[in-house]
Amino acid sequence: MRRLIAGLATGTFLLAATACGSSGGSGSSGGGASSGGTTTIKVSTIPIVDTAPLYVGQAKGFYAKHGLKLSISQAQGGAAIVPGVVSGQYQFGFSNVTSLLIAQTNNVPVKAVAEGVNSTGKENADFCGLVVPKGSSITSAKQLAGKKVAVNNLNNIGDTTVRASVRKAGGDPSKIKFVELPFDQMPAALDKGQVDGAFIVEPAFTQAKSEGAKNVGSPFVDAAANLTVAMFFTSQQYAQKNPDVVKKFQAATKEALAYSDKNPAEVRKIVGTYTKIPAALLSKMTLPRWPAEPNQASIETLAKEGRQDGLFKSAPDVDKLMP
Secondary structure (H helix, E strand, O other): OOOHHHHHHHHHHHHHOHHHOOOOOOOOOHHHHHHHOOOEEEEEHHHHOHHHHHHHHHHHHHHHHOOOOEEEOOOHHHHHHHHHHHHHOOEEEEEEHHHHHHHHOOOOOOOEEEEEEEEOOOOOOOOOOOOOOOOOOOOOOHHHHHOOOEOOOOHHHHHHHHHHHHHHHOOOHHEEEEEEOOHHHHHHHHHOOOOOOOEEEOOOHHHHHHHHEEEOHHHHHOOOOEEEEEEEEHHHHHHHHHHHHHHHHHHHHHHHHOOOOOOHHHHHHHHHHHHOOOOOHHHHHHEEEEEOOOOHHHHHHHHHHHHHHHOOOOOOHHHHHHH
């Protein structure tokens, strides 16, 4: 159990195993219903471009139309969000799929409920990059073997997908030295020479490039074709006890995803309301894809790669995790 709890500090979230037994439980109804029949739900997300549809859906009234009021909180990554959802602090969360698979293989009761975000599938034209500082002699992901690379959570999707980029370029991924940093701190860390490279997503990706950073890889593209990077999820207990709320959240989120995928200008505008990116850089961001359904084949590929990296105790059950 000590190993389980300590894992959270390195980017896993096995602390959630203890949260499962908390007195509050995750089966309690979210927030509560008002006299008008609106249910307030707490959702934990990450301040990155990926989560824009949630904010778009809130602004456009998609969630309100389905009787839901969102209370949104921000965290550094899925590894921090999972324990909060399983303990009942939040009813829903946004997490990369590796975090969810790690949780599942450690008997943490998570259940995906909706697509979150997908890669564009285009090399050097994705919303995620592998960047090196301005003036760096590194010109290929291959050269990051033996170097210090920043990821937002250790032992997670960043490690696996960066390894995929280095491997694809002909380097030895086992020699990469990963360090943990929030995305919004990566541009400064690159500029100060604190890291040799960074696994970075929008909007921090565009900010880093505006400061001279060079992109040498597309981790999400290199890891799997049209990768489903993240999904919205809840706890199994909450899903069982609150099926109507889950269905409403799924329906509203699908509307928000579809609208965001077709209206990039509105996405760019709203990203500026919950991130620190300068307004002048919003138009330069590369946006991800927000399809209606997750790409299960890509998740299975990521699960296989994560197993090779030693992230999972056992083979993940992707079918069981899917919405």
